[in-house]
Amino acid sequence: MALVEAIGVRKSFGHTEVLKGIDMEVERGEVVCLLGPSGAGKSTFLRCVNHLETIDAGRIWVDGVPVGFRAAGGKLYELRERDAAHQRRDVGMVFQRFNLFPHRTALENVMEGPVQVLGRGRAEVRAEALALLERVGLAEKAGAYPAQLSGGQQQRVAIARALAMKPKLMLFDEPTSALDPELVGEVLDVMTSLARDGMTMIVVTHEIGFARSVADRVVFLVDGAVVESGTPTDVLDNPQQPRTQQFLAKVL
């Protein structure tokens, strides 16, 4: 069974329907990039996978569990916020604007989840957190506060913070869009090595080069619907749909 299964996902904000029935499957270890013009619903879909947004119709299963709901007697019951929080432990998320906790150091940011959410001992968590900072190349910045770090460094700490929960799935919401151009590479490098290590990832991005070299599959969204989906070679080099061709002609 696929790690992520989305069937007929719909979501409206007010009278605007942002997702118009999205179907998507992500296998274990697969890296899927969501591409498309702004307003296509890429970020909204990603947030639904983490139940940061509640879907209006359809369903999303992560590792056999309906996200944000409890299945019983042929019905889906919406979860209370604290039960939804329990589900989110297994899904890491990286935001466009980093959202590090500004009142805690890089190390404390990474330790926060395992200590406060999982209730694990500080000593072992500290060792793991330092190893994670090492992995994203920031071991020497452990004691720095977010304001003392560059955007690229903050985003790498944010990745380490998400990884500290040992997630089954990582969601990236335009992780390099708020970065100065010369800092994009260091974040993409970390994401690439994560993908090589077999992490299942859904990445909303405008970095076509990253999608081409790292993604197993590219999904192209327009106006809340999947227009085209396939390997990077198929979708990026040989797009079948006119809307995909238009978009790629502009960004490539």
Place this chain on the structure above:
Amino acid sequence: MASDTRLNDAGEELTGKDLVVVPLRHPWRWFSGAVIVLVIAGLGWAMSEAQIQWEDVPGFFTHPVMLEGLLNTIVLALAAQGGAIVLGVVVALMRLSANPVARWFAVGYIWLFRGLPVLLQILIWFNLALVFQNISIPGVFSVPTNVVMTAFVAALLGLGLNESAYMAEIVRAGLSSVDEGQTEAAKSIGMTPMTTLRRVVLPQAMRVIIPPTGNNFINMIKGTSMASVIAFLELIHAANNISSRNLEIMETLFAAAAWYLVMVSLASVGQHYLERAYGPR
């Protein structure tokens, strides 16, 4: 035609090396400074000439009744402010809640307790026995109102409830000042709403909450003086008690004034350290 040589007003030729720079003079600064010093000196002289027994003031400052009033003032201010902070957080959370009934209750609460003068609220609580002989939950308990509603309790309710309405607005502003992305990041690592509030939102909201709370606490210290109208033995009432025996009204009031300044100064120092503890990194 432009000339290479520059002349001054008197027609003398100016050369670069022997020019002296004269800074702009500020005669009015000297004048206004002198006026201020004179005014202060005059006031000091007037005080020394006034019909005040200065030598009696230190005695009143440490008079046992004055010290009892001081202690009561401190206890009342701390209890009222402490209760107001707890209630204020609750009302602020109701104000921001998704439950419309809670939201409207919070709005009404703030409207009522912020809208009425503190003195009036103290008087209403103190005289509650006139309209409710007993305070009771039917079948659970019942106590006579005039036993429960002592001067201290009435002052505590009057000052504390009024302050809690202000605290609710201060806390709401603090919570709203924290970026929504912080809550989302906390959720994304699996934090429950309570943990998110305690570990992520409140610590950051404190930066916005502390300065106005410090101001309000200083107001609270002085506001306890209103409890003197219901004969609660705080500083002013203590000063009046002492002077009713010896008629040294100004001397006792000055002693009380000195205590207020001491308390307010200490509160300001405390606020400074709190602000530093929660300051930006």
